[in-house]
Amino acid sequence: MSSPSKDYAKPDEYAWKDKAGQGILASLFRATPGVVSYELARSRTPARIAMFVLMAGIPTALLIAVANLTPARFRTDQQTNLAFCVLLYALVPQVMTMLGMLVLASPIVHTELEGQTWIYSLIRHRGRRSLLLGKYIVAVLWTTTAGILVTSLSIPFLPLQNPGKAWITISLLCVLSSLAYGALFILIGVVFQKRVMVISFVYALLSEGLLAWIPAVVNQFTIAYRLRSILFRWLDLSVEKFFRSDGMVSNGMVAEDPTGLVQIGWVLAITALLLALALWLVERLQYSFQSEL
C-alpha cells in the first residue's frame, strides 16, 4: 500500500458527483453497459468458445445431414418445404435457443452466490439489477448469434422454396426466442436459489414442450405457441397440412393472426413482464451469500 498518510479527510471529489439525481432507469442505463462489456470480455474463454461452437455446430450438422438424405425428387415438394421450415424452427429458435438461454441465463444469480461475488453487486447502487440485466443481454447476444449463425450456415443446403424469407423469419424468431426464454429463465433463477437448472429444464419441458402442443386455451400462455404462430404466418405454411387435415387438432395450434405482428407484440410483452418481475424481485428477495449469513 502506498503512503498511509493519505488524507482521507479531504472531501472526496468523486463521491456522488456522477450519480446525483439519477433515477432507476438513468442509473440502469449507465450501469448495464458496464456489466455487458465486462461480461463480454470475461466470456471470451476457451470453454465458452467451445460451447458456442457446439451450440452452433450440432444443429447445423444435423440439418445439413437430413437435407442430404432427402431424395432429389422430393426436394421441390411443398410438403418438403413445410417439413424443413418446421425442422429448422424446431432445432434453432425452439430447442437450441431455449437450451442456450437455459444454460446461460437461469444460473446468473446462483453462479454469483456460489462464486461469493454476489455481495459486491448487492452493495452497489442498482448493482443487482444492472448485473442481472447486463448478464441477460450478454446471454441473448451469445445465443442469438449462435442461432443466426446456424440459420445462415444451414439454409443454403436446405430444400426451401423461399430461403431468403426463411432466413429472415428464423433469425427474427431466434431473437424473439432468446429474449423471451432468457427473461423466463432469469425469473426462475431469481426466485429459486437451488437446483435452478433442473427447475428451469422441468418447466421448459412441461410448459414449452407439452402444454404448448395441447390445442386448447392453455397453450396460448406459452412462448412456443407465439413463436410457432409467427413461423406459420410469415412463411405461409399450411397449419392443416402440418397438423391434421380434419381440423380437429389444427384448430388452436396457431394463432389467428394473419400478419403475425400481434404475436411479436405478445412475445415482447411477455419478455418485458417477466424481465420487470425478475428485476423487481432481485432487489427484494434475500439471498444467503456466505456461510455465516
Next chain:
Amino acid sequence: MENLFEFRNLSLMYGTVIGVNDLQLTLPKGAYALIGPNGAGKSTLIGLITGALRPTLGSLRVLGENPCRTSNLQQRVGVCPATELLVHGVTSKQWLVLLLRMSGWTKRSAVERADQVLEEVGLAEARNRPIHTYSLGMRQRCKLAQAIAHGPELLILDEPFNGLDPIGRYQMSELLVQWAKSGKSLLLASHVLHEVERITDSFMLIFGGRLLASGTAGELRRLLADLPQDIIVQSETRDRLASLLAEKPWIRAVHRDSAPNRLVLTVDRPMELYDALAQWASTGQVSIQRISGSDGDISTLFRLLISRHRGERAYQKTGSPS
C-alpha cells in the same frame, strides 16, 4: 446530527437459529470495532447494516436511513466482506471499473478512479494482472480498493487482516487509522483484538448474536473491574489473609499456590477486594507484597463476558492471570 447506527430490538433468525438477538444500541458517527469469535454474528450484523439481510424483529437505521428500503445508502457505505475474492479471468482494474459503473459512474470517471484507488492500496503495478493470479494479501487489498473506490462515508470491513503478512497487516492498520482520523466512519469486524485496538478506542463485543458490551476501552476496563475474575496476591501473611478473605461473601475460592506466599483468589467483585486489602494493609492486619490480576486488556474482558454469557461458574477458565 444523524447517528451512524440505531438498532431497535434488532433480531434476525435463520429458522430456529439466532443470528442476531435483540440488539438495542445507538451510536454516533465514528470508528468502531465489532469484536467476536467466528460465528458470533458479526457478518450477520454487517448483512443487516448493508441491507443484504432483513431483520426478523425490530428495526435499524444506518446514517439515518433504513438499509432495507433505500438503495441510496449503498452510495454512502463501502463494504469489504470477509469472503475470499474468487474472480477469474479479469484484472483488478476491470473489476473495479465494473463495480464503479454499477454504482452509476461514467466509464471515463470509473477508469480514472480505479487507477487512483489501486495506487492507494498498492496495486498499481498489478492492475492489469488477472485477480486469480494475486496472492491472498493482494486480493485483500483489492477488496479494500472496491470498498473505498466510490468515496463512502462509512467503511465496513469484515476481518480485513485475514491473509495479510505482518507488513500487510501494518499497512492495512495504518490505512484504517488514517481513515478513522479523517473523520469518516468505520466499522471493523475482527477477532484479532490487539490489531483493532490500534485503530479505534470504541468496541462492540458480540457473541451468540448478543451484544455483550460496548464502549471505549476505558469504559470496558471499568466493566472488567466489576466482573468475577482470578486475582493473585503475594503476601508474607498468607494464612492470615486467607482466613480474613474466607469470611467475605464476594470471595468465591481461595487457593494456596505452590509458590511461596501466593494466594490465588476467585473473586466476584474485585473492587471490594481491593478496598478490603487496602484497609487491612493500612491497619497492619496483613502485609501485601504484590497484587496481580487480569491484565485489563479487552481480550480478558471478552473472555469473562463470554464465560458469563455461557453461564460458566469459573469465569476465567482460559489463560492464567498475569
